Amino acid sequence: MNDEFKKLKQKLDEVKDICLVSHIHPDGDSIGSLLGFGLALENINKKITMIKVDDIPYKYKFLPQVSKLKNYEENKKFDLLIVLDCSDLDRLGSFKHITENARYIVNIDHHISNTNYGDINIVDHKAAATGELVYNILDYLNMNINKEIATCLYVAIATDTGSFRYDNTRPKTHYIVSKLLEKQIDLKRVTFEVFQNKTLASTKLFIEALNTLELYYDNRLAVVQVTQQMLMKNNAEFNDIDGIVEYIRDIETVEVACILKEIKEDEIKIGLRSKTYVDVASIAKVFQGGGHIRASGCTIYNNISEAKELIIREIGLNLR
């Protein structure tokens, strides 16, 4: 790893025009890492372009200087492209062609599936977040981490670890965060914006979705559903119910949790979570979906009640 750090230092010394980018459907780690690293590079007088390939979710709009994240101007060329938190370049979505306009690519990521697509690859799947790696880089390069940069990296790490609850959290994670907090981060504000600020519409939809809770197979399967009618009534969107499938998974008797989202009348998106032994990726695969053993998804082209019947039957085959 130290070789890659050294190569990065040399490269950064050489170049002037640097572009930073991260993945579609941006989360806290992607935005926080990108913005944190970008602001640090601005401080050493590099010409920095930070690109958003998608809209910034509301809860991250409080981040310092987040307005510096801009859309990509077609065909602009860069000496150096830094790609953050992307396991492969397809994660840039329709902006993948940016890579063709960069002379050199630095790949900074913590996903185990990373394809090492960069000229320099700073990839460590033991890191809890890409934000950890950015911290390590800034520390190695002796770059100043001010309060703004620390706030960005804190958000990156706190979101990807579920506030340090997930078991990707390691001793070094907390050590890094202790260093970031020394920069006088406004923790009260961060907690409020990122974790505690629910819209009224999303709360009402959450309550209405919870009211559809059904339990099957001796309470080992929990199912909720969200219909178009429920969305309209509450003036809400699907991403307003983020977290509900994890919420019902955490009921003590439940092994599998399932959410059905009615995209259209005959298109039902299904999210699956399991707790200890069911491989929900294999269940999703039956319906041409995919994912991980504990979290997966698929789409069933059928009406919601038939889709529900199909998925419940399939899950039943996998319960002990």
Next chain:
Amino acid sequence: MNDEFKKLKQKLDEVKDICLVSHIHPDGDSIGSLLGFGLALENINKKITMIKVDDIPYKYKFLPQVSKLKNYEENKKFDLLIVLDCSDLDRLGSFKHITENARYIVNIDHHISNTNYGDINIVDHKAAATGELVYNILDYLNMNINKEIATCLYVAIATDTGSFRYDNTRPKTHYIVSKLLEKQIDLKRVTFEVFQNKTLASTKLFIEALNTLELYYDNRLAVVQVTQQMLMKNNAEFNDIDGIVEYIRDIETVEVACILKEIKEDEIKIGLRSKTYVDVASIAKVFQGGGHIRASGCTIYNNISEAKELIIREIGLNLR
């Protein structure tokens, strides 16, 4: 503080028979600190009695050797009594008389209101949790912190900081936790037991309580209620709805959140939370209650609908 640490070291060297105790309605910090310190003292061959003055909540029953927490045998005498996480001795409830059977009292706490009732007072309100202070003590005394002790202290700190989200979390908090995680704590298990394991009864009660959500004063006040009939129907208890008042406070338009709990037909317990400016302690005081500016409670001796009307009117006077 170093003087007190030194005095504690001398005292521990002298005595054989040590009793540890914490407060009624035990939380993660009280149980984790007590058990963590108790297990460490056992390891240096002291005769240790760990007393529970109340039942241990279900979610802490996984803690290592938690069964060592016993009821107090009347009139047993101790060389040394270590009182943890108690701002004053009234926090021992009906077990306050234990203090009369101890020759010497050590007071270890982080509450700003601590009355320094000990012969030795290790009190630091800047510590996020009493668990932090126990860590500092074990570190000063060069006592071995094994995986079991680390797990207890981790739970103490994680629960009192809301998983490091509350702004009592300081750089040192994360530094200490990084040291605890080095002891190979099973973070997955801790997260599951402490934060993710809801009973079906509590989930159903939570949903039913959320269904009573009412908003007043341009959505600035959110109110929910739990009646005896709801408890009975779901075979649940009042502490099954811990967290619901914070849940409704976090709606973006809400400044004050209020929960009404029907203890008896004419006895309504009220919990109040505010977000940024309303002093809910002063509202609770109108009904002979008390608490802090952002979290308080009182009891109104009236039926639930009249109690609701009274508290809503009073809250309204305090909204801008």
